[in-house]
Amino acid sequence: MNRILAIIIFFISISTFGQSETNDSLKYEYKVEKLNSDFFKDERTVKIYLPPDYDKTQKYPVIYTLDGYELFGITTNYENFLAKYSVIPNCIVIGVFHNDRNYETTPNYGNNINIPTNQLLEGSEKLKNHLYKEIIPLINSKYSVSGFNILIGHSNTATLASQIISMPNNPFRGIIAITPDLLKEQIESLKNTLDKERNQNIYYFVSSGTKDDKYRFETGKKLDSILKKNTNIKVKSKQEIYSAGHLDLVVKSLNDALMFMFSDYRNYNDxxxxxxxxxxxxxxxxxxxxxxxxxxxxxxxxxxxxxxxxxxxxxxxxxxxxxxxxxxxxxxxxxxxxxxxxxxxxxxxxxxxxxxxxxxxxxxxxxxxxxxxxxxxxxxxxxxxxxxxxxxxxxxxxxxxxxxxxxxxxxxxxxxxxxxxxxxxxxxxxxxxxxxxxxxxxxxxxxxxxxxxxxxxxxxxx
Incomplete structure (x- = not known):
């Protein structure tokens, strides 16, 4: 059983845009939980953002961000404003932090012939299990969740997020992959998964940058091709290209990605x-x-x-x-x-x-x-x-x-x-x-x- 070592409450501020009646900075609260991981055999950090006026009698979708140092803050900011104007519902945001990012997130590019490319390397497998069996159960036990989970990854973690779609017991109904890099076999595996019948909708958003690494840009174009051909009505997918490099692609595409995840929320197009x-x-x-x-x-x-x-x-x-x-x-x-x-x-x-x-x-x-x-x-x-x-x-x-x-x-x-x-x-x-x-x-x-x-x-x- 994981041991919760501490709960520390911090307050951070974000600047308002446009005119403000009070000129005050918006403030939001997040918690930091430390837990011992049975998979990594070390202490891990998880940040938890709860929406304003969080009410345990209500249910909330949960957005999990890998690369917490990079993605937790910006995702929380975007969620805060989008939910404020009811573009998306109020959500819980979780930041997953890595102790050794290279070990935990390096994709399987087939360099080890003993590990098939549809399997994860040791570190990524541990990260997946840490997420599935330690972090998600913790969040589900402590907070009022709706069962709709979103996973966001950038670069290596976007590759991992895309592969998780094809893995057994996938707990995520929404995947945001910001500039993933997938091999041909991995893309084919993803295609086969998306073609299968399913009971619930899955939302998959991929963003690519014209100024990014050419292999990542090519992955985006290949994914775009299979997503456009997919006829499964339960698969809601989109690939967008931005005039962006590897880092600014996050800022330019994340807002669109979050809105796409909730494209069936307040949707009256019919x-x-x-x-x-x-x-x-x-x-x-x-x-x-x-x-x-x-x-x-x-x-x-x-x-x-x-x-x-x-x-x-x-x-x-x-x-x-x-x-x-x-x-x-x-x-x-x-x-x-x-x-x-x-x-x-x-x-x-x-x-x-x-x-x-x-x-x-x-x-x-x-x-x-x-x-x-x-x-x-x-x-x-x-x-x-x-x-x-x-x-x-x-x-x-x-x-x-x-x-x-x-x-x-x-x-x-x-x-x-x-x-x-x-x-x-x-x-x-x-x-x-x-x-x-x-x-x-x-x-x-x-x-x-x-x-x-x-x-x-x-x-x-x-």
């Missing part, structure tokens, strides 16, 4: 097609997303407000009133609409779809049930009645009732009444009465000037 086909139940769609997110990442799915309004925009663009009604139910259930202005928000969405009767109904409900201390809530339905539905007499009736409900708006409403009377040449006396009130009680406003009111009166008198 929604537009389903809307166009008009074969969609919103509740069933959201339920399917929930099931898919849990299946892929072991975490709960939560439709957030940004996604809700994105889906609304797609529905409005297709003028699908049935789906709009379904989304309204989702919005109300999740309280995405401001409580006091829910009807006005719906009304404006109906207007966008040119469903003016439905828009008017909701404007009236807003006046009866919501916040209405502004002429806006009366002028908008007036415009719908007068301009969209072309009902000038009903528009005047509506404005006269609005004066009773919101006396503070009388100056504006009276001007609108007079303007309708003048434009449609109806109710001349009513028009004159209202414009005379506007001139007598005139106050500076955004609707009209005194000279405009006087011009309108002249028009009504002739």
């Amino acid at each position: 929604f537009r097609t389903k809307v166009i086909e008009n074969k969609l139940s919103i509740s069933d769609y959201i339920k399917a997303k929930s099931n898919s997110t849990n299946e892929n990442y072991g975490i709960n799915f939560n439709l957030d407000e940004d996604d809700f309004y994105y889906l609304l925009d797609l529905v409005i663009a297709q003028k699908n009133s049935n789906l709009l009604e379904q989304l309204f139910e989702v919005g109300e259930k999740n309280e995405f609409f401001a409580k006091e202005e829910s009807y006005s928000q719906k009304a404006q969405l109906y207007e966008e779809m040119e469903l003016y009767d439905e828009a008017l109904e909701n404007w009236k409900l807003q006046i009866e049930n919501g916040y209405t201390e502004n002429v806006f809530y009366y002028e908008r339905p007036f415009i719908v009645i007068y301009e969209k539905l072309n009902k000038p007499k009903e528009a005047i009736d509506f404005l006269e009732s609005s004066i009773k409900k919101y006396p503070k708006g009388k100056l504006i409403f009276s001007y609108d009444i007079a303007k309708v009377c003048a434009e449609r040449e109806i109710y001349k006396n009513k028009g004159l009465k209202n414009i005379e009130y506007c001139i007598k009680e005139f106050k500076e406003n955004r609707k009209f000037t005194l000279s405009e009111a006087e011009e309108l009166k002249t028009k009504l008198e002739h």
